[in-house]
Amino acid sequence: MDIPTTENSRLKIVIGEIEALRMKRQHELADRPHPYLKRFTQQELNDEAFPSYKNLLVGRSRRIPDRQMIINIAEYLDCTSDERNDLLMAAGYLPIQTELEGRALERALEWSHLTMRSIPFPAMIVTHTQDIKGVNEPFRHLFDIPLDRNYDGLMNRIDLHFNSDLPIRSRSTFDKASFEQWEAHAKNGINAFKREHILSRYDAWYQKLFHKFQKYNVDEYPNVLDAGEEIDHVQTILARIESSGELVPIRYRQISISAGSRLYPQIAVFLPVDAAARKVFEDLGCPTDCEFSIHGISYS
Structure with missing residues (x-):
């Protein structure tokens, strides 16, 4: 059974958000090494945070990760509160409100x-x-x-x-x-x-x-x-x-x-x-x- 186009579109947005953050972190490594030696590669993200990420990239899986998995990915990517919430909302989940502003x-x-x-x-x-x-x-x-x-x-x-x-x-x-x-x-x-x-x-x-x-x-x-x-x-x-x-x-x-x-x-x-x-x-x-x-x- 085909997944609705809207869900496919959302999945593409989620992958795009993850990849943008991953490449942003890789770019930051040019200025200083990561204290825990993360390299922020697709394979490392797959191994450390989301075991189905490579399947998602090649289309073998087309399901949007659940909310906790999105949070785990955000943790791996050293996301700020805003970045994590952008990722959650892209996946269709409620953001985490931490502080008043x-x-x-x-x-x-x-x-x-x-x-x-x-x-x-x-x-x-x-x-x-x-x-x-x-x-x-x-x-x-x-x-x-x-x-x-x-x-x-x-x-x-x-x-x-x-x-x-x-x-x-x-x-x-x-x-x-x-x-x-x-x-x-x-x-x-x-x-x-x-x-x-x-x-x-x-x-x-x-x-x-x-x-x-x-x-x-x-x-x-x-x-x-x-x-x-x-x-x-x-x-x-x-x-x-x-x-x-x-x-x-x-x-x-x-x-x-x-x-x-x-x-x-x-x-x-x-x-x-x-x-x-x-x-x-x-x-x-x-x-x-x-x-x-x-x-x-x-x-x-």
Whole structure:
């Protein structure tokens, strides 16, 4: 039985898209070798991603690959999110929506700013690119973020934790125990970031962030947790007591609130854990019971 012309046409479009991407990747190899020594040949694609690809090329098979196979091909071809979605749509499948953009992102950020105003604890707004789009006054005072506009370019979560021009790194690593805790938190954050954005790792924004990681020698940190190792999400920092100006160690934890069904943008909220932290937070004007609610949902 003949396959309908429309399906034959779509199959030709899919093969054309795959071949265009494959040749694009081969062309890129002229400038630099692939880190995993891929050659992006038709045979290699057949062997590594889609065992029926050669049959598809010569007409022995005329069935459009299923959705998961298209995703596998896109993975082999190191596709960006846009390239993968173009390939999915060419094959007649729904695209994978990873991050908000355009007006949808603007609306989510507007909601986040409005919501952050009702939060009585230190808080910041973070996008999927780890850019910090806003902080409240308790946050600025707790972490001693300078008001100098020269620091605005450092408003990224990576800079916040790793840049030595900001006080957070030195105040979080003031002795051996605090350094080990800070290092474990950094390792956990890097691993979580990689898991969250595995489908975006070839996108320009991800690569830009990867270079920022390299700037701070983040590659020194292990890529995986030790077997059986558990991460304590409580962190320690030297914080200033308003009345005396003295720096004291306090323990705090972070919770995240998302604007909708997507993980980002999100509001990171910092809550006190011990008595010293509650005293510092109280001086910042935070409530002492460590509880608050947003649209009827309580957080503590």
